Amino acid sequence: MKDKLMPYVLLAPQILLTLLFMIGLVTGITQSLGVIPAFGLKKPTLLYYKEVLSRPDMMRSVLYSLRIALFSSVLATAGGVFFCGVCVMGKKTQVAVMRIIQLPIIVPHVVTALFIINIFSRNGILARAAYALGMIQEQQQFPMLIYDPHGIGIIMAYLWKEIPFIIYFVIALMANINGSLGEAATNLGAKTWTVFWRVTLPLCRNTIISGFLIIFVFALGAYELPLLLGATVPKALPVLAYQEYIHPDLRNRPYAMALNGIIIAISLISSLLYFLMMRKSVKCLTEEQ
Amino acid sequence: MKNKRKSIFISITQFVLLAAILVPAVTLLLWIFTERWTWPDLAPQVFSKRAIFEIAGRKKELLQILWSSILISTVVAVLSAVIGIMTARAILLYRFPGKQVVYFFTILPFMVPATVFAMGIQITFIKMGLNNRITGVIIAHLICSLPYAIRLIMDGTAAVGSRLEEQARVLGASPFKAFYKTSLPMLMPVILSAVSMSYIVSFSQYFLTLMIGGGNVKTFTILMVPYLQSGNRNIACIYSTLFLGVTLLVFGVFEWAAGRFMKHGGGEFYTSE
Numbered sequence: 001m002k003d004k005l006m007p008y009v010l011l012a013p014q015i016l017l018t019l020l021f022m023i024g025l026v027t028g029i030t031q032s033l034g035v036i037p038a039f040g041l042k043k044p045t046l047l048y049y050k051e052v053l054s055r056p057d058m059m060r061s062v063l064y065s066l067r068i069a070l071f072s073s074v075l076a077t078a079g080g081v082f083f084c085g086v087c088v089m090g091k092k093t094q095v096a097v098m099r100i101i102q103l104p105i106i107v108p109h110v111v112t113a114l115f116i117i118n119i120f121s122r123n124g125i126l127a128r129a130a131y132a133l134g135m136i137q138e139q140q141q142f143p144m145l146i147y148d149p150h151g152i153g154i155i156m157a158y159l160w161k162e163i164p165f166i167i168y169f170v171i172a173l174m175a176n177i178n179g180s181l182g183e184a185a186t187n188l189g190a191k192t193w194t195v196f197w198r199v200t201l202p203l204c205r206n207t208i209i210s211g212f213l214i215i216f217v218f219a220l221g222a223y224e225l226p227l228l229l230g231a232t233v234p235k236a237l238p239v240l241a242y243q244e245y246i247h248p249d250l251r252n253r254p255y256a257m258a259l260n261g262i263i264i265a266i267s268l269i270s271s272l273l274y275f276l277m278m279r280k281s282v283k284c285l286t287e288e289q
Numbered sequence: 290m291k292n293k294r295k296s297i298f299i300s301i302t303q304f305v306l307l308a309a310i311l312v313p314a315v316t317l318l319l320w321i322f323t324e325r326w327t328w329p330d331l332a333p334q335v336f337s338k339r340a341i342f343e344i345a346g347r348k349k350e351l352l353q354i355l356w357s358s359i360l361i362s363t364v365v366a367v368l369s370a371v372i373g374i375m376t377a378r379a380i381l382l383y384r385f386p387g388k389q390v391v392y393f394f395t396i397l398p399f400m401v402p403a404t405v406f407a408m409g410i411q412i413t414f415i416k417m418g419l420n421n422r423i424t425g426v427i428i429a430h431l432i433c434s435l436p437y438a439i440r441l442i443m444d445g446t447a448a449v450g451s452r453l454e455e456q457a458r459v460l461g462a463s464p465f466k467a468f469y470k471t472s473l474p475m476l477m478p479v480i481l482s483a484v485s486m487s488y489i490v491s492f493s494q495y496f497l498t499l500m501i502g503g504g505n506v507k508t509f510t511i512l513m514v515p516y517l518q519s520g521n522r523n524i525a526c527i528y529s530t531l532f533l534g535v536t537l538l539v540f541g542v543f544e545w546a547a548g549r550f551m552k553h554g555g556g557e558f559y560t561s562e
Contacts, residue, residue: 003383010379011391013372014435018394020410021432025401028409083306090299100307103314106485106536108493110513111529114522115313118320123328125316131329139328160309192295214399221402223496224510228517238404238496245408260405267400 029264032257039250048258057233058240062262065220065237068151072158073216079159080166081208085196087171088178098171104164112157113228120145120153146229151236153229162215169211170204177203213274217267237263320526340523351531358508358532359539361423362491365430366543369487370480372431373438377446398436406432407500414501421503429501430494434487441486445479446472474551481547485540492536 033044052058104112119125127142136142146153178200185195201208226236235243237259244256319333321340326333344351379385380392398406410429411420419425449472457467473480495510502511509532516525 004385007379007383007385010375010383014376014379014391014395017372017428017432017435018397020413020428021398021401021406022394023413024406024410026409027412028405031409083302086299086302090296097303097307100310103310106489106540107533108489108495108510108513110493110495110510110517111317111533113517114513114525114529115316117517118316118522119313125331128329128331132331160313163306164310217400217402221404223404224514228514238402241404241408242496256408260408263402263405267402271400 025264028257028260031254032261034254036250036253039253041251041254048254049261052255052258052262058259060234061237061240061259064149064151064234065226065263066266068154068158068226068236069216069219071151072155072162072219073212075155076159076162076215077166077208077212079163080211081170081201081204083163084167084171084174085200087167088174088182088200089192089196101164101167104161105168107161109157109161109222109224110228112161113225115160116146116153116157116229120156147231149231149234151226151230154225154236157225157229158215158219162219165215166208166211169214170207173207174200174204209274209277213271216270220266221263317526317530320522321530323523340527344524344527354507354509354512355532355535357423357506358492359535361427361430361506361508362488363539364427365434365491366484366488368427368431369434369438370442370484372435373442373483374446374476374480376439377443381443381446382451395439396436398433403433403494403497407497411500420501421505423502423506426498426502426506426508429497430491433494433497434490437486437490438483441479441483442476445476449475477547477551481543484543484547488536488539488543 030044032048033046034041034048035044053062117124121127122139122142122144126145127136127139130136130142131139145156178195181203182195182200185199186192190198221238223236223238223242226239230236230239241256241259241263244252244259247253247256322336322338323333324337324339325335376391376395380388380395407429414420414425414429417425419428451472453471453475454467457471458464462470492508493510494508495514498506498508498511502508504511509528513525513528516522516528
């Protein structure tokens, strides 16, 4: 009897926090459907979504955010996994090196923005180096790497933060697999890179994809870096959403929530794809047997 | 011969990554003492300690923000670890209906960005009287950091298992004592990772702190953003260095505390060979 109650006792704080989280999520979604009784808006409607998706400036924001999130997370995952592979196969990564690699994880995004400004702005070290090397004659000739409409500065800031995150996320598992099954494959005569591609990487796939999803969703919904390094036009989705949220006309709030709804939709679709892929890979395994 | 080429390749890759990580940190230190650095010189022309003195003059305000930042993040980190352990144990060691659903909901905050959650929950927090208060900020941060802690601790709990604990129970230990004496020391490296990760998630949070804290609760990020927007790099760099230093110090304390708990010492979750 006591044992039956135990899991619920253990889960109590978790359930409370989850409830709070769900209240936030559900409030956001109902408001995006135009239901805010306090403002006299009562009838649910898809109008706000339609309007947001048909306005060209908002559509540009959607694409802008999506591009930044996709580029930064794909590149960060590829870079992180590549480095993990190099480290694991070398078998000589010192503790000190791993510590330094973990450093960017503890650096807040706000500080990362400062780094990027110091290095890549038109007044930064890179521009000065280009002048010293005679590649440019004037400050204005240096390409806009931050505050640019393509989000290059933002992507670089994310890369600096997220490559170490992926390494941190994947390396323990990868070292483990490479040490046991990889060793076996090597003994059977497989080459180092073959082992990596055919044994280690496929077995780490789920962890890698979930790491990718975490940073993708984070980059899609983060506010600080687009605020500090982004262009005035187009604005990133969260920046635009916040602008509508604090609009003096409270009837603008459903627009903010509709923009948030789009962020949620993209995140949920990508996680759904992930679950479908996981299921498929399980099926493949059973079929082969 | 071929092995030598491989090891050179590995060294170069590691060197490039380390340089990419450390060079920005050097610019941080450089800017602390920079007084004048006009285009197009490669090095600053005039160095001074003016910015440092300026900040030293605001010591009282700074100490207060430092204190509230550390307090919020430490409380969030410790609570995350405790709740993480409880949830991980409930999911992994007990049988109950709806387990999959519970697991799904614990991981869900990964899939919903903090900005979306913050704008949705603000009204509820205002109604509950949690807005503009440290308690509210702690609860909001906790929700965002918990999935990281749970993921790490679940991996650890799965690896440690419950056999030793059951053994201790058979030998007559109370449930809590059995956990405290067997599983907890073995879980310590993972708990340390969870605590550090949660601390960082809370410490880096800007938007959520801004929305729930309403400008009343001041943390490091809230302090930093205006300086970055106004382009005051001297001050921003000093604050950054200071707070990063303090974070490393706090982590040192965490590691020391965890080390006291472990039999073998050394809190490294990954060491090759």
